[in-house]
Amino acid sequence: MKIPKIKLIPQPETEEAKNAVGYEWNEVAGTRHFLGGQPDELSESEYPNCSVCSNKMTFYAQIDSIGDNYDIADCMVIHNFVCFDCNTVTAQLTQTRA
Numbered sequence: 001m002k003i004p005k006i007k008l009i010p011q012p013e014t015e016e017a018k019n020a021v022g023y024e025w026n027e028v029a030g031t032r033h034f035l036g037g038q039p040d041e042l043s044e045s046e047y048p049n050c051s052v053c054s055n056k057m058t059f060y061a062q063i064d065s066i067g068d069n070y071d072i073a074d075c076m077v078i079h080n081f082v083c084f085d086c087n088t089v090t091a092q093l094t095q096t097r098a
């Protein structure tokens, strides 16, 4: 199954949240959030198999590092996968070129 790409845009609502978003030296990192589509730096053959039923999982979302103060391993993104057969979810970190 492939979900169409739906871009997600952070909407920080407090001053503290606004200060948490983004990087001082990288304009791309912190903006790479989306549902569906194709995960950055990962081809479909690399998608994980479900740990419960062994079926190929569906790419569900890419969640970026938030910013300088909430950075994941030097601007890595989290790739989330769903098994629509048995509703198992998994996530993995991926290094991107941004």
Ligand SMILES: [Zn+2]
Binding pocket: 050, 051, 052, 053, 054, 055, 083, 084, 085, 086, 087, 088
């Ligand atoms: Zn499954």
